[in-house]
Amino acid sequence: MTKTKDISAEEKILEAARQVFENKGMSGARMQEIADEAKINKSLLHYYYRSKQKLFEAVFKTAFHKLAPQINIILNSDQSICEKIRNFSMNYTSFMIKHPYLPNFILQELNRNPAFVKELISTKTFPSMKNFQKQIREAVANKKIRKIEAEQLFINILSLNIFPFVAAPLLKGFINANDKEYKTVLENRKVEVAEFIIQSIKL
Amino acid sequence: MTKTKDISAEEKILEAARQVFENKGMSGARMQEIADEAKINKSLLHYYYRSKQKLFEAVFKTAFHKLAPQINIILNSDQSICEKIRNFSMNYTSFMIKHPYLPNFILQELNRNPAFVKELISTKTFPSMKNFQKQIREAVANKKIRKIEAEQLFINILSLNIFPFVAAPLLKGFINANDKEYKTVLENRKVEVAEFIIQSIKL
DNA sequence: ATAAAGTTTAACCAAATGGTTAACAAAGAT
DNA sequence: ATCTTTGTTAACCATTTGGTTAAACTTTAT
Numbered sequence: 001m002t003k004t005k006d007i008s009a010e011e012k013i014l015e016a017a018r019q020v021f022e023n024k025g026m027s028g029a030r031m032q033e034i035a036d037e038a039k040i041n042k043s044l045l046h047y048y049y050r051s052k053q054k055l056f057e058a059v060f061k062t063a064f065h066k067l068a069p070q071i072n073i074i075l076n077s078d079q080s081i082c083e084k085i086r087n088f089s090m091n092y093t094s095f096m097i098k099h100p101y102l103p104n105f106i107l108q109e110l111n112r113n114p115a116f117v118k119e120l121i122s123t124k125t126f127p128s129m130k131n132f133q134k135q136i137r138e139a140v141a142n143k144k145i146r147k148i149e150a151e152q153l154f155i156n157i158l159s160l161n162i163f164p165f166v167a168a169p170l171l172k173g174f175i176n177a178n179d180k181e182y183k184t185v186l187e188n189r190k191v192e193v194a195e196f197i198i199q200s201i202k203l
Numbered sequence: 204m205t206k207t208k209d210i211s212a213e214e215k216i217l218e219a220a221r222q223v224f225e226n227k228g229m230s231g232a233r234m235q236e237i238a239d240e241a242k243i244n245k246s247l248l249h250y251y252y253r254s255k256q257k258l259f260e261a262v263f264k265t266a267f268h269k270l271a272p273q274i275n276i277i278l279n280s281d282q283s284i285c286e287k288i289r290n291f292s293m294n295y296t297s298f299m300i301k302h303p304y305l306p307n308f309i310l311q312e313l314n315r316n317p318a319f320v321k322e323l324i325s326t327k328t329f330p331s332m333k334n335f336q337k338q339i340r341e342a343v344a345n346k347k348i349r350k351i352e353a354e355q356l357f358i359n360i361l362s363l364n365i366f367p368f369v370a371a372p373l374l375k376g377f378i379n380a381n382d383k384e385y386k387t388v389l390e391n392r393k394v395e396v397a398e399f400i401i402q403s404i405k406l
Numbered sequence: 407a408t409a410a411a412g413t414t415t416a417a418c419c420a421a422a423t424g425g426t427t428a429a430c431a432a433a434g435a436t
Numbered sequence: 437a438t439c440t441t442t443g444t445t446a447a448c449c450a451t452t453t454g455g456t457t458a459a460a461c462t463t464t465a466t
Contacts, residue, residue, distance in 0.1 A: 009443075028230035028315070031424060041445050046425065048443095071377075104314050107370055111307050112231070114372040121376055129378055146402070151378045151388060152395050155367055158374070163362035166369060169313040171361070173320040174274075175332055175354045185354060192355050199349070200403030212413080234454060244415050249455060 010048050012038040017045075017059050022101040025108055026056050060109060060116075063102055068125045070095060074157060075127045081139055082198055085157060089194040092161045097186060104166050129154065145201040153201065160193045213251050215241040220262050225304040228311055229259050263312060266305055267323060273298060274330045277360060284342055285401055288360065292397040295364045300389060307369050332357065348404040356404065363396045 007015075016038035020029045031052055035042040049055035073079075073088045096103065110117055120126055129150065136150040164171060164186060172182050210218075219241035223232045234255055238245040252258035276282075276291045299306065313320055323329055332353065339353040367374060367389060375385050 024315070025228065025230065025311075027228065030422090032422090042424090043426085043446085044444065050425095052424065101314075104310070107307070107373065108228075108311050108314075110372040111304075111369075112227070114375075117372050117376040127377065148399075149391075149395075151380075152392065152399075154378065155374060155388075155392075156363055156396075156399060158370070159362045159366035160359055162370070163366040164358055166314075167310050167361070167365070169317040169320050170310065171358060172317075173324055174330065175357065177354075185358075188352075189355065189358075192352075193359075196351075196355075196359060196403045199405075200399045202402075233452090235452095245454090246416085246456085247414065250413075253455095255454065 009038070009040055009044055012040065013045060013048055013055070014058060014062070017055050018063070021056060021059050022063075022105040025105070026052075026112065029056075060106070063106055064120060065123075065125060066099070067102065067106065068123075068127060071127045071158075072125075074154065075129060075132045081135065081145065081201075085197050086191075086194040088157065089161055089197075090190050093186060093190045093193075096162075096165045097183070100165055100168065102165075103162050107166060143203060146203050148201055153197075156200075157197060160197065161189075164189060212241070212243055212247055215243065216248060216251055216258070217261060217265070220258050221266070224259060224262050225266075225308040228308070229255075229315065232259075263309070263319075266309055268326075268328060269302070270305065270309065271326075271328045271330060274361075275328075277357065278330045278332060278335045284338065284348065284404075288400050289394075289397040291360065292364055292400075293393050296389060296393045296396075299365075299368050300386070303368055303371065305368075306365050310369060346406060349406050351404055356400075359403075360400060363400065364392075367392060 013034070017029075017034045020034045020037055024030075024033075029052075031045055032042055034055075035045055038044075045055060049058060070088070070092050073091060074084050077084065079087065132154065133150040136145075136148070136153060139145045140147050168182065172178070175182075175185070177185060216237070220232075220237050223237045223240055227233075227236075232255075234248055235245055237258075238248055248258060252261060273291070273295050276294065277287050280287065282290065335357065336353040339348075339351070339356060342348045343350050371385065375381070378385075378388070380388060
């Protein structure tokens with residue numbers, strides 16, 4: 001008998017919960033819906049994760065820990081500034097096309113509960129600006145790039161790469177694109193955005 | 204007797220609903236909480252707006268119609284490209300500092316129900332890309348700016364201006380800023396962002 | 407003054423929802 | 437074999453929640 005049970009119940013729950021939470025958010029998600037999606041009894045949810053809140057936190061942390069390494073490409077790697085910008089724009093957009101609900105999910109829940117950021121910061125994997133700040137200051141001092149604050153540049157890089165996913169429905173409306181056309185627009189951004197940024201910090 | 208009732212109940216409800224919906228979203232908001240916030244009986248909510256859904260839609264449409272005119276600065280005004288970029292970055296950021304929850308609220312609910320965009324598009328006030336597209340194509344043809352698609356530039360402008368509000372809690376964490384410091388960062392962006400964009404489309 | 411229309415409230419209600427319990431089944435341990 | 441631990445389920449429960457009803461109060465029209 002081929003058992004559908006190569007994956008444990010616990011894993012099925014986490015995957016189902018991810019799907020439902022990402023689509024509906026914490027308050028919109030229903031425990032019954034997660035159970036149905038995982039094809040198990042609702043009580044099992046409480047057996048493995050004691051409450052909705054706990055289950056949610058498990059999903060959220062998993063999601064966040066998928067994104068943090070991406071950010072670290074910019075903040076903590078020994079590439080040149082241009083390399084960082086090109087690599088990040090390429091990698092991040094590729095990654096997001098595969099997980100389009102992730103950024104919206106994370107931003108939404110952090111807005112709902114801003115204090116939650118504090119918890120994340122204490123994590124070892126939470127990215128720090130220090131190295132990046134040093135790199136930018138040196139590049140500015142050595143006249144490699146125009147004068148710009150590291151924080152502002154960092155925000156610009158994230159904005160240009162993440163926003164098109166968070167605001168996808170709205171932007172689709174504005175530029176009057178269907179799903180397929182919009183995906184093409186996003187594909188083009190993989191290089192477009194990097195050049196846009198590099199152009200703007202040139203001397 | 205000084206009556207607290209210069210504002211009608213209906214207006215009090217809408218204002219209270221705005222506050223609660225913007226903070227908690229459609230599914231997180233509670234009718235009782237809205238009633239308490241407006242200091243009226245819960246039944247009155249149903250008297251003026253028949254259901255939670257209807258009340259939500261009223262709030263949402265009001266919110267959206269506050270933003271649409273801002274977008275039209277870029278898309279439909281007879282300013283030069285640089286003027287548009289500078290004015291929009293200035294106005295939009297000023298406006299958002301006063302209504303920081305607006306963009307997140309709108310994006311969240313559009314993600315929850317993407318079909319809702321269709322309804323908005325039929326609105327007369329919904330911005331169209333046409334004029335802007337023409338302006339950019341001409342500027343590119345006349346070698347005023349480097350080659351760039353109008354859609355990509357448009358997305359870039361919105362990303363750089365809106366994302367810092369949508370992602371505020373996260374960005375505060377990354378750049379290690381408290382509320383006051385972050386507000387300064389945003390203030391600086393009013394001009395910083397415009398120059399960033401203009402620099403990147405120069406020939 | 408009185409009727410009619412509009413506004414506001416307290417008391418209710420049915421459905422949905424997160425969570426618990428207790429019984430049952432499967433798998434290891436002795 | 438039997439005992440113990442782990443996994444799974446159906447039935448149940450208390451609370452929350454959006455929504456209704458009917459009565460009372462206020463304003464406006466006649």
